[in-house]
Amino acid sequence: MKKKIHPKSYKIVAHCSCGNKISFYSIIDSDIYLDVCNKCHSFYTGKQRTLISGSRSERFKNKFDVSENVLL
Template identity: 40%
Template sequence: MKADTHPNYPEINVTCSCGSKFKTRSTHGRDMSIEVCSQCHPFYTGKQKILDTAGRVEKFKQKYGM
């Protein structure tokens, strides 16, 4: 196997805007700040919002006379 073919893959700290912190590995090499993580994303927390698209469609039809 060739030497020095793989990038450096150090452990980094990731901090979310919700305050959650965790460790992972990255070739980026520096600590990261993210906006959304599994602790605060609606898909993972079960607090999803369902949009009422029917009202939006009716509004569009009225606006453009359809």
């Protein structure tokens, strides 16, 4: 590598809101703060919330309180 053309890298720590700390090298000189990381994000943890909703007709009936016995 050529000398004096590459930016200086610093070891920094990324602090997550869950308490996890990740250390790595960056050209930024200060620590960073994250909202989510791979330890607390639902995609990586496998704790995704799945919304199982019924068919369109069931949602309509629930929304407008339509019973099965009503003749149209």
